[in-house]
Amino acid sequence: MRAWEYDGHRTALVERPDPVPGPGQAVLDVTAAGLCHSDLTLTGRPAESHPFPLPLVLGHEVAGTVRRVGEGVVGVAVGDAVVVHGPWGCGACRRCRVGEENLCPRAQSRGIFPIGLGADGGLAEQVLVPSVRHLVPAHGIAPEQAAPLTDAGLTAYNAVRLSRDAMVEGSTVLVLGIGGLGHLALQLVKHLTPARVVAVDVSAAARDLAAGLGADVVLDPATMPVAEGVRALTDGDGADVVLDFVASGDTLPAAVRSLAPGGELSVVGVGAAAVPVAVKTMPLGSTVRTPYWGPRGDLEEVLALSRQGVLAVHTTSFALEEAERAYELMRTGGLVGRAVVVPGKERS
Structure with a gap:
């Protein structure tokens, strides 16, 4: 072979x-x-x-x-x-x-x-x-759709599921990076929760994709600092959930600055950046997670959503x-x- x-x-x-x-x-x-x-x-x-x-x-x-x-x-x-x-x-x-x-x-x-x-x-x-x-x-799922669901779909679903209780009516979810995982997380948040989604990407094509998938707000980090844009949208409070699918030296500090007190940050991307986690470096009461792939049961649920036409890669x-x-x-x-x-x- x-x-x-x-x-x-x-x-x-x-x-x-x-x-x-x-x-x-x-x-x-x-x-x-x-x-x-x-x-x-x-x-x-x-x-x-x-x-x-x-x-x-x-x-x-x-x-x-x-x-x-x-x-x-x-x-x-x-x-x-x-x-x-x-x-x-x-x-x-x-x-x-x-x-x-x-x-x-x-x-x-x-x-x-x-x-x-x-x-x-x-x-x-x-x-x-x-x-x-x-x-x-x-x-019932085309192979070209099924294969990416085993990581891109599964990891995105796991990240959303872990913070789903915080994605309530009136909440704001910031998705950093609308790539292979981020564009699926956006769909999941929109389908599974009533939260407002703010999508960020440096690529104009990715921002267009985010808009087409139903993002409530799409931000270009080249025209406005991410945290500034998020706080302007939330009366200064910040995002209730931040999903960072990049974890770069640009996105991870922006994720922390964008997070509301009591908010939840999921660092999903495999970038090499790091931020200190301590009382004085993170918003008070915040939670930091590092989702990794996901359980088999999550994969079964992701495949079911694909069959229902809810999730498209x-x-x-x-x-x-x-x-x-x-x-x-x-x-x-x-x-x-x-x-x-x-x-x-x-x-x-």
């Missing part, structure tokens, strides 16, 4: 043996794989900084059809359309037993890593999934051979929404 492999220095499309499932495992024919800025973060680090072995097949947003299953597999059949719940845990701890493998405290110490972020991923023609408990039915599709071009467009800000690689697609 063909797969995009990262060896610690570069990515390349290589030939690998077709995977063979062992007991309890499954092999999928990949129908779509979403690309993420986390991939760029991973490949931008020195090879020696990674806690997992290289080379590694990239791709942690995966949709596919079951090609083969191993001995003892039940509940999954050849031909099933599925997606992969990507944050793999030990499967036995308290968190894992309730479906929160994204918060497993034992995984890394036991050499268990997420798909595409330590374990071989789905930016390939086939992928091996080590346990069928990681597979979630995805019938803005995508640009690429053939398998074009993945490097897609990554370059992501690096340079040339894409709006999510890039999705479709192995069966012809090169454009």
Whole structure:
């Protein structure tokens, strides 16, 4: 099979043996794989900084059809359309037993890593999934939509769910970064809550997308400081919830300055910025969260919202051979929404 492999220095499309499932495992024919800025973060680090072995097949947003299953597999059949719940845990701890493998405290110490972020991923023609408990039915959803929902949709949903109680009538939610995750979070807040949404992005195309998705206010940080704009809209109070999908040196300080006392800040982006969290550096009574992916149950709810037509991923599709071009467009800000690689697609 063909797969995009990262060896610690570069990515390349290589030939690998077709995977063979062992007991309890499954092999999928990949129908779509979403690309993420986390991939760029991973490949931008020195090879020696990674806690997992290289080379590694990239791709942690995966949709596919079951090609083969191993001995003892039940509940999954050849031909099933599925997606992969990507944050793999030990499967036995308290968190894992309730479906929160994204918060497993034992995984890394036991050499268990997420798909595409330590374990071989789905930016390939086939992928091996080590346990069928990681597979979630995805019938009725186009693969190009389903794949990004496993991270971009799931992470956005988790962030919104954790702060949903604060998104009441009359509240203001600030969404920083209307990219692959942010444009989905915007839709979720608008559908699930009565809160007012203020969307911010440096890209005019992303701001246009936010307006088209129903953002109540769209701000251009180049024309007005974010915190100043938010406080003008809230009689000086600030936003009740801030969702930062960038976490850069520009967005994270703006997030803190925009937050109301008693407000909730979710730092979701993988940018390298940091802010001090202390009584005198944060608004009084504020809460800071760092959502990471989400539980399996959240993914099931995200897929249900997609089937209902509530949640739509803005995508640009690429053939398998074009993945490097897609990554370059992501690096340079040339894409709006999510890039999705479709192995069966012809090169454009």
